[in-house]
Amino acid sequence: MSVNHTLLFSVITPSYNQGQYLAETIESVLGQAGNFYLDYIIVDGGSTDDSVEVIRRYEQLLNSGVWQVKCRGVRFRWVSEKDRGQTDALMKGFRMAEGEILAWLNSDDTYLPGTLLKAVDVFVSDPDVSVVYGGTHFTDATGGVIGRYPTEPFNYQRLAMFNFICQPSTFFRKSAFTEAGGLDTSLHFAMDYDLWIRLAGKFEFKYLPEFLATYRLHEESKTISPSSALANHKEALDTVKRYYHWSPLNRVYMYCHYLLKSKMPAALGKFNFPLIVLSLPFAAVRYIILNKGIRFKDLKMINPSNIRKLFKDWMDIYKEY
Numbered sequence: 001m002s003v004n005h006t007l008l009f010s011v012i013t014p015s016y017n018q019g020q021y022l023a024e025t026i027e028s029v030l031g032q033a034g035n036f037y038l039d040y041i042i043v044d045g046g047s048t049d050d051s052v053e054v055i056r057r058y059e060q061l062l063n064s065g066v067w068q069v070k071c072r073g074v075r076f077r078w079v080s081e082k083d084r085g086q087t088d089a090l091m092k093g094f095r096m097a098e099g100e101i102l103a104w105l106n107s108d109d110t111y112l113p114g115t116l117l118k119a120v121d122v123f124v125s126d127p128d129v130s131v132v133y134g135g136t137h138f139t140d141a142t143g144g145v146i147g148r149y150p151t152e153p154f155n156y157q158r159l160a161m162f163n164f165i166c167q168p169s170t171f172f173r174k175s176a177f178t179e180a181g182g183l184d185t186s187l188h189f190a191m192d193y194d195l196w197i198r199l200a201g202k203f204e205f206k207y208l209p210e211f212l213a214t215y216r217l218h219e220e221s222k223t224i225s226p227s228s229a230l231a232n233h234k235e236a237l238d239t240v241k242r243y244y245h246w247s248p249l250n251r252v253y254m255y256c257h258y259l260l261k262s263k264m265p266a267a268l269g270k271f272n273f274p275l276i277v278l279s280l281p282f283a284a285v286r287y288i289i290l291n292k293g294i295r296f297k298d299l300k301m302i303n304p305s306n307i308r309k310l311f312k313d314w315m316d317i318y319k320e321y
Contacts, residue, residue, distance in 0.1 A: 006072060007120055008037040010099030010174070014089035015107035016045035021216065022054045024143065028110035030058065033070030034117030039099045042107075043089040044080035051107075052080050071116075087183050087191045094182060102174050108216040109168040112137075115212040119171045122206050130176040130203035131196075134212035136166040141218040149215055154205040159197060160240050161248045161301070165205075167192040168213035176203045189228065190235035197243045230258040247290040249283070249298035250306070256283040276310050 011029050015022055029040055044051055055078050061067040062076050077096065083089045090104055101123060105111060115134075122132045136149040149166040158164065170192075180198045183191045199205075233255045241247050257279040264275070288294065309317055 006035060006037060007101055007123060008039055008099040009101045009103065009116055009119075009171075010039040010041065010094075010097035012090055012093030012097065012102070012104040013040075013042045013107050014045070014086050014093065014104065015042060015047065015051055016086075016089075017047045017049045017051065018107035019047065019049040019051040019054055021108040022051055023058075025105060025107050025110055026054070026058050028112075029105060030062070030067060030074060030076075031070065031113065032111060032116040033114070034120055035072060036116060036120050037072045037099075038074045038116070039097060040074060040076050041093045041096050042078040043083070043093040044078065045085075045089055046080055046082040055080070084185070085188055087185045087187055090191070091183050091185055094177070097174065100174055101171055102177055103171045105168055105213070108218065110143075110214045110216075111168075112211055112213060115169075116171075118208060118210065118212065122208065123171075123173070126206065128204050129206040131170065131172045131199055131205045132208060133165045133170040133205065134208035134210050136169045137211055137214045139214045139216050141216065143214070143216070145214070146217070148211075151207070151209075153207045154200075156200050157297075159200065160244045160246065161250060163193045163196065163236070165192075165196050166213070166215060168215050169211075170196075172199065173203075187235055187239075189232040190239045193236060194239045197239065201243075230255075230262050233258055241290065246295065247287065249287055249301050252287040252290060253279060253283040256286055272311060 013022075013025060013029070018025075026042070029038070032038065042055055044055065058067070059076055059078070062069075062074060075098075079092070083092065086106075093104070094102060101119065118134070119132050122129055133151065135151050137145045138147040138149060140146050149169075150162075150164060151166055151169070152158070152164045154165075176199055177195075180195065180202065182195075184194050185191075187194055233251070237247060237251045237255045240251055257275065260279055260282060261275055268274070287298070
């Protein structure tokens with residue numbers, strides 16, 4: 001690829017009833033500056049709040065020339081119709097996408113200024129790189145920074161134990177995405193994790209130790225929602241087992257923890273210590289059954305730092321990174 005080649009980015013934003021955050025997300029994408037073209041697609045799931053009005057407002061700002069475009073050019077498209085969930089909406093957007101480089105940004109997250117330009121520099125300078133990812137700030141519902149996502153340099157084996165690749169700060173070549181088979185629409189929580197693992201089996205990843213995006217944690221966020229915790233951890237555990245033929249101890253524990261919690265009366269589920277005491281032996285037995293034995297690398301995860309995390313709220317752990 002020529003150094004002078006001008007890349008076309010396609011960014012997909014899936015959205016459903018996120019009107020209170022959507023404007024900030026849209027502005028963070030349309031405000032990106034640099035020597036590239038932007039193909040921005042919003043896939044709304046038939047929102048009943050003011051999401052469509054927000055989308056139309058920015059469409060009008062672009063069409064009228066009021067919005068100052070800071071890159072080589074912007075194509076803005078959107079649809080609003082019922083879908084089968086976030087992954088279905090994303091694949092709908094990716095099928096529409098025309099860019100050489102793809103990404104998705106959820107409707108409550110944002111890009112930091114200069115993010116796409118930093119990704120451009122890597123993709124243009126190193127044609128062998130197919131995936132670029134970087135750091136991400138955790139923010140609260142108001143947008144205030146409360147921590148950082150624990151990203152780290154790429155390691156395929158380490159990825160089985162922890163998804164250190166943060167989705168809002170990740171970009172990938174369309175050719176790699178297509179060859180990998182796109183997103184698995186049967187997944188509702190671990191679709192990004194599943195994609196990273198499949199991409200990692202064939203393509204080169206590049207880690208940028210810089211902050212590229214913000215990841216908003218709020219009550220409706222699937223990442224921290226208690227109502228989706230069990231399904232979230234089950235998908236992650238099943239995904240690792242599918243590709244690595246191994247179930248890491250930490251992932252087995254988290255699945256067992258939330259499985260037991262789902263079976264307990266709500267009043268008892270609020271007490272963390274007895275839940276941990278019950279989860280540990282349950283997880284140990286389940287781990288041995290799944291793996292048909294014990295792996296030394298898993299024993300190394302039993303250390304004071306990880307044990308302390310068992311007694312902490314997930315939001316507090318996120319804030320510590």
